[in-house]
Amino acid sequence: MKCKLSIIKLLLVALTVLAPLAVLAEEAKSPDAPATAPAAVAPAAVPAAAPVAAAPAAAPAAAPKTVDPVLNTGDTAWMLVAAALVLLMTPGLGFFYGGMVRSKNMLSTLMHSYVAMGIVVVQWAVIGYSLAFGPDAFMGLLGDTSKAMMHGLITFKDGAPVFALFQNVTTEPGAIPEYVFSLYQCMFAVITVALISGAIAERIKFSAWCLFVLLWTTIVYDPLAHWVWMVDGWLFKKGALDFAGGTVVHLSSGISALAAIMFLGKRHGFPTERMAPHNLPFTLLGVGLLWFGWFGFNAGSAIVGVNCSDAAGGLAGLAFTTTTIAPAAAGLSWMIAEWIHSGKPSALGFGSGVVAGLVVITPAAGFVEPGAALIMGIIAGVVCYMGVLMKAKFKYDDSLDVFGVHGIGGTTGALLTGVFATVGATGLLSGNVQQFITQLVAIAAAGGYAFIMTLVIAFVLEKTIGLRVEKEDEIIGLDQTQHSESAYN
């Protein structure tokens, strides 16, 4: 009890010190805000995504003047790099998770991430991109199949290739090839489902995981991406703020993790047997790779930023800044919370805090200023630390705390975005109550949908091929029983 009080005290102290700073920053900023907004003022306080060549009708109706897209090579160069950075997050995640399992499950855990790179990329090329970012098929819920096999991203005129362009804001010419946009989004789909693997590690059958990856990406991820990021998605139209995927990526994977383990059950021997991480250096290496890749994830998301036609401009710079500040603060706040609560500042704690900070800042990266990023980071570390402790209390076995970090962090981030937003949108602190309510709706809708559909997928898999390995196989380890290999020889 005393420890809990100290954490709360710490949080309060931090808040009281930092809140005025943020308010100051906000006040200083607000007079300029109208001036920096483009004269044309597209009304949407949300990212605009309008793949022009294929879906001109998708442009926001209120946009005053539509201009033709012109390829911006600087933006394209950055987006190519950003896409590669986001891809790197998935191996990073594999090592982050791999270090935390027992050595007999190392390869299995790595494979959960790596095989997602295989399955999701193929799914994305065949149908995923079209379902997520194709023209709307039904009430803002799902794209149609007109871009299956990435159809229409390249056409030929007199034998010469013509590349379709993705224009973020229809009133400004800046555009990148739609191939680049599509592949950038593809990397998000890959890592989102891989995030879930942390909850089901050390006991899921590999075949069941492969099917889960395919089904979950198709049934849960693609629609969610359509809802939130596509101009005709229903949450997009409502004005829900999600800069780089707090709702679509982290909230959805965290909640789905919880749904999946309801069917999967606890690991054999949990929580009495020793299940300590077998290689924390790998985990910390993974944290480094994740943070590095996250710059592509967040700063690259300026491509769908508010009223911003520059993928590599000021908004990307802001997102880069907040993506540095929040995890730094969160690493420290988790470490300090743990120091006070359990006596020692652990390496795993600092690393987990960094990831929590990254998760929380993701939906807000380009909507908040550095002061708010600092506060969000501090909150992230403490809230997710408490989220992880919940596992010990309620005795559910989310092996590597996907719900504790991504579920709770994603929700916290989506809510706080509705509180602190000042750039291109306004939040609760700027008096916009409606935005906060919209965030709540988005959280409930995305979380509810992901939870229910994951239950259905897990139920079907459980009743058909079975989710779990035999008890004996689980005790021997998944590396040997699922892959006939061992990580260390």
Next chain:
Amino acid sequence: MKLIEAIIKPFKLDEVKDALNEIGITGITVSEVKGFGRQKGHTELYRGAEYVVDFIPKIKLEIAVADELVAKVVETIENTAKTGRIGDGKIFILPMEEAIRIRTGEKGGEAI
């Protein structure tokens, strides 16, 4: 001849080895071992999950010596391996029937 077995703290190994070298001991066998004594184990905490580690890592030295050297070796190990804190380890002295050098077939004191 005696076989001296000493269980010591791992970080003391170099110091003990150097000290034994100085008094003319020419061979030691070293193993990494785990166990518990009065020191007991410790607890590890990973994201709130607490695990008790019952066995703590120690170093075991095995030294074969002629009878007249036993006291000196024991004294040397005692002096160098001692920190004064719990968990410094133990020394066991065992009778040894025979020693044989494999290369030459020498036996007894010559083989040590």
